[in-house]
Amino acid sequence: MKAYFSELFTGAWSLIVGLRVTLKALFSPVVTVQYPRQKIDVTPNYRGHIDLIKDPETGTHRCITCGMCMRDCPSDCIYLEGEKQEGVKGKVLTLYTLDYTKCSHCGACVEVCPTQALDYCDDYEVAGFARKDFHYDLLKRVEERV
Amino acid sequence: MQTLNSYAPEIIRIVIAVAGAAVVVFGNALIMGYMERKLAGHFQRRTGPMEVGYHGILQLIIDGIKLMSKQLVIPAKADKPLFMLAPIISFAPVFLPLLVIPFSDRIQAFDLDVGLLFVLAVASINVLAVLVGGWASNNKYSMFGAFRAVAQNVAYEIPMLISLLAIVFMTNTFSLRGIVEAQNVWFIVLQPVAFLIYLVCMVAETNRAPFDLAEAESELTAGFHTEYSGMSFSLFMMAEYTNMFIVSCIATVFFLGGTSGIPLPYFEYTGIIWFLLKVYFFMFFLVWIRWTYPRTRFDQLMNLCWKYLLPISLVNLLITVVVVKL
Amino acid sequence: MNVDVLEDERQHHFVLNMGPQHPSTHGVLRVLLKMEGEYVLDPQPVLGYVHRCHEKIGECKPARSFMPNTARMDYLGALIYNQGYAMLLERAAGIEVPKRAEYIRVITSELNRIQSHLLWYGAYLLDLGAFTPIMYAFDDREHILDALEDVCGSRLTYCYCRVGGVCKDIDDKFIERARAFIERLRGRFPMYENLINGNVIVQKRMKSVGNYTPELCARYGVTGPLLRATGVAYDLRKAEPYSVYSEFDFEVPTEQTGDAWAAFNVRYREIEQSLRIIEQALDKLPEGEVMADKVPKKLRLPQGDYNCSVEAPRGELSYYLVSDGSDVPYRIKVRTPSYSNLSVVPEVCKGMMIADVVTSMGALDLVIPEIDR
Numbered sequence: 001m002k003a004y005f006s007e008l009f010t011g012a013w014s015l016i017v018g019l020r021v022t023l024k025a026l027f028s029p030v031v032t033v034q035y036p037r038q039k040i041d042v043t044p045n046y047r048g049h050i051d052l053i054k055d056p057e058t059g060t061h062r063c064i065t066c067g068m069c070m071r072d073c074p075s076d077c078i079y080l081e082g083e084k085q086e087g088v089k090g091k092v093l094t095l096y097t098l099d100y101t102k103c104s105h106c107g108a109c110v111e112v113c114p115t116q117a118l119d120y121c122d123d124y125e126v127a128g129f130a131r132k133d134f135h136y137d138l139l140k141r142v143e144e145r146v
Numbered sequence: 147m148q149t150l151n152s153y154a155p156e157i158i159r160i161v162i163a164v165a166g167a168a169v170v171v172f173g174n175a176l177i178m179g180y181m182e183r184k185l186a187g188h189f190q191r192r193t194g195p196m197e198v199g200y201h202g203i204l205q206l207i208i209d210g211i212k213l214m215s216k217q218l219v220i221p222a223k224a225d226k227p228l229f230m231l232a233p234i235i236s237f238a239p240v241f242l243p244l245l246v247i248p249f250s251d252r253i254q255a256f257d258l259d260v261g262l263l264f265v266l267a268v269a270s271i272n273v274l275a276v277l278v279g280g281w282a283s284n285n286k287y288s289m290f291g292a293f294r295a296v297a298q299n300v301a302y303e304i305p306m307l308i309s310l311l312a313i314v315f316m317t318n319t320f321s322l323r324g325i326v327e328a329q330n331v332w333f334i335v336l337q338p339v340a341f342l343i344y345l346v347c348m349v350a351e352t353n354r355a356p357f358d359l360a361e362a363e364s365e366l367t368a369g370f371h372t373e374y375s376g377m378s379f380s381l382f383m384m385a386e387y388t389n390m391f392i393v394s395c396i397a398t399v400f401f402l403g404g405t406s407g408i409p410l411p412y413f414e415y416t417g418i419i420w421f422l423l424k425v426y427f428f429m430f431f432l433v434w435i436r437w438t439y440p441r442t443r444f445d446q447l448m449n450l451c452w453k454y455l456l457p458i459s460l461v462n463l464l465i466t467v468v469v470v471k472l
Numbered sequence: 473m474n475v476d477v478l479e480d481e482r483q484h485h486f487v488l489n490m491g492p493q494h495p496s497t498h499g500v501l502r503v504l505l506k507m508e509g510e511y512v513l514d515p516q517p518v519l520g521y522v523h524r525c526h527e528k529i530g531e532c533k534p535a536r537s538f539m540p541n542t543a544r545m546d547y548l549g550a551l552i553y554n555q556g557y558a559m560l561l562e563r564a565a566g567i568e569v570p571k572r573a574e575y576i577r578v579i580t581s582e583l584n585r586i587q588s589h590l591l592w593y594g595a596y597l598l599d600l601g602a603f604t605p606i607m608y609a610f611d612d613r614e615h616i617l618d619a620l621e622d623v624c625g626s627r628l629t630y631c632y633c634r635v636g637g638v639c640k641d642i643d644d645k646f647i648e649r650a651r652a653f654i655e656r657l658r659g660r661f662p663m664y665e666n667l668i669n670g671n672v673i674v675q676k677r678m679k680s681v682g683n684y685t686p687e688l689c690a691r692y693g694v695t696g697p698l699l700r701a702t703g704v705a706y707d708l709r710k711a712e713p714y715s716v717y718s719e720f721d722f723e724v725p726t727e728q729t730g731d732a733w734a735a736f737n738v739r740y741r742e743i744e745q746s747l748r749i750i751e752q753a754l755d756k757l758p759e760g761e762v763m764a765d766k767v768p769k770k771l772r773l774p775q776g777d778y779n780c781s782v783e784a785p786r787g788e789l790s791y792y793l794v795s796d797g798s799d800v801p802y803r804i805k806v807r808t809p810s811y812s813n814l815s816v817v818p819e820v821c822k823g824m825m826i827a828d829v830v831t832s833m834g835a836l837d838l839v840i841p842e843i844d845r
Contacts (some may be wrong), residue, residue, distance in 0.1 A: 010672070011672035012672075014670045014671050014672045015671065015672060015673075017666045017670065018666060018667050018668075018670075018671050020666070021663055021666050021667040022604060022667070025604070025608075031611050031614075043618075043621055043622045045621070045622055045623070045625050045640075046621060046625060046626075047625035047626055072537070074533055074537035074538070074539075074540055074541075075540075104540035104541075104544075104629075104631070105540070105625065105626055105629075105631060106537075106539060106540040106631040107625070107631060107639060108536075108537065111634075111639060112769070120625065
């Protein structure tokens with residue numbers, strides 16, 4: 001009999017305590033942002049898709065077409081081609097494509113590059129309608145970047 | 147012609163009353179829907195709807211348009227006449243109790259002598275609608291939800307009635323106007339136990355959390371209205387909101403003195419402001435409870451009713467009768 | 473949804489399909505419930521909806537390229553899976569990891585464990601029907617994710633550990649954020665206790681649901697918080713200490729009753745213990761390199777079998793690698809804790825009501841992608 005009433009009262013009290021918690025939350029400020037209208041800054045270390053870095057001294061990329069990124073990528077999403085041009089030491093990069101639909105952001109390409117030619121960009125608003133929207137031509141992107 | 151003339155004021159009264167009830171039903175659905183979503187958001191420390199209109203005020207209107215424009219999908223082997231009938235059974239009776247509630251001293255459509263019995267009787271038609279909807283969907287989850295809802299609603303009507311009966315014994319009348327007028331002191335002070343029991347039954351009768359096993363469960367994917375889409379679903383929702391309004395009105399009438407409050411000019415008509423404030427306080431309470439507690443298990447729900455609420459409400463009734471007769 | 477009415481003489485049994493799409497099975501799990509009325513007679517989980525052939529992928533590529541796959545297997549404990557695999561390769565190739573890297577791995581792993589437990593907490597209560605605690609838990613979780621995003625670059629599926637250390641050092645901003653988070657979460661515990669742990673509805677839903685005994689757990693190979701809820705204080709971080717866990721002072725919370733409420737409490741108290749480990753690790757963090765020097769680019773593993781076990785948030789995670797001497801493994805086998813935890817469901821959930829099946833599966837804390845791999 002005593003247990004009946006004590007259970008009833010402790011139960012009811014726990015319910016009231018719970019109500020107080022949500023009431024306090026009702027009068028607290030919201031912790032969300034209205035996304036398209038307010039945006040939070042992304043940390044520069046965010047791993048978006050990779051991009052060739054534009055070297056400030058030479059004004060172009062640093063890739064030497066060694067192909068290590070292509071070999072090391074676990075998902076086989078990098079394809080690059082180079083050719084030998086007269087008068088230039090080593091190969092010249094002619095094509096660098098990234099298939100972003102397969103990339104797993106592991107960072108192997110960025111770390112293995114001997115000239116640190118690659119880095120992540122912090123573009124997180126990527127959305128497209130077709131798979132080919134995500135086949136990036138990184139050589140064209142680095143040439144068009146200011 | 148003579149008889150038609152003598153009936154004319156009555157007909158006008160009926161038309162105005164039904165129109166008023168329709169305004170209350172749809173207006174309440176709009177206000178409650180918005181209030182619930184905004185409050186739910188702020189309880190969870192996020193904003194609710196913000197896009198449509200200033201801070202989302204027009205959200206419910208757009209939702210209504212969306213629901214009306216959706217295709218009414220009827221499952222293949224569903225029982226078609228019953229399937230279409232269930233939302234109608236749910237929605238049509240909600241207009242009736244609104245006709246007997248004393249919104250203020252002059253605003254009441256009909257003052258029945260058995261007002262309380264009328265309201266409770268009509269409110270229990272909702273059970274039939276849930277059962278028919280769950281059965282006709284040809285979906286095991288819906289069936290489950292329907293069975294649970296029937297057991298729950300039928301069980302919780304009993305303590306609800308008995309706790310209200312204690313008040314009826316004190317005032318000697320079933321008429322809602324009579325109960326409002328008999329409250330010099332609000333009955334919440336005189337009958338706190340009946341108030342608490344009624345509060346719990348109120349939540350259970352309208353199938354709101356923590357007793358919402360019939361509808362939005364994460365165990366059985368939306369229960370008895372799983373298969374309904376578009377307008378049928380919105381009819382169920384409007385019926386639910388109006389049921390909430392009706393039980394809150396009964397709570398206000400019985401325990402918080404109806405329209406009593408600080409006198410305002412033209413109080414016979416403006417008393418409705420106090421009434422609505424109290425009703426919406428109860429609705430806020432219903433929303434508050436929904437977003438705080440998890441769901442009880444079905445057998446614990448029935449335990450609560452049969453082992454706790456019913457004995458306590460009977461004891462309360464006994465004590466009230468003894469005290470009144472002495 | 474299948475509607476098979478079994479041909480029983482009384483025609484009372486029916487089969488309900490908690491199908492692959494269901495709000496309460498976390499992930500794509502199908503449970504066939506043979507029911508009578510509200511009671512479940514025979515629950516049978518059906519797996520394989522998320523099978524992505526990770527172990528086969530491990531046989532096709534060099535061993536160190538498997539690292540991103542480890543994070544995809546259990547996305548909530550990704551750093552711990554990374555750490556386990558990196559430890560496996562280091563053990564195989566005989567590479568020693570610098571002290572600072574070990575400390576960083578421990579700090580980020582424990583943050584990951586807290587994040588996983590917070591998500592479990594919120595999602596479990598969402599299954600029970602409470603809609604607000606998940607929002608509060610996710611609010612706390614965001615702080616962890618922001619801190620880890622700054623270091624690891626991703627928010628959920630990290631690829632941070634490398635053979636020989638970690639790929640990027642932590643800076644003062646991360647340390648400050650981690651300390652601020654510890655303060656914040658400790659201040660939030662009373663709120664969680666008031667709202668949930670003390671709530672009579674939650675307690676009634678979870679007490680006496682399921683009876684796990686140490687003998688049952690030994691039969692099915694159940695590990696993790698569920699085993700600790702039966703009274704066996706077996707935590708790999710204390711029983712077979714790996715990395716630098718032996719240098720920290722923390723407890724292994726256990727409960728005796730062996731039901732869903734015990735598992736709930738064990739996981740809740742583990743959050744506090746992880747906070748203690750992070751605090752001690754931040755205090756003792758040594759200076760130094762974060763990557764071992766002379767790690768060969770082409771990591772050839774000597775021929776043989778190698779094994780490594782770590783304590784994932786759900787139990788004991790083991791990697792087993794069979795190498796034939798080249799840099800591509802011959803076979804990788806991953807023993808994931810949720811697979812063994814799920815296998816108790818046919819025995820434990822027999823005769824329960826369907827609401828209790830949901831409660832008990834939530835207490836198991838399943839992550840289906842790691843069951844199916």
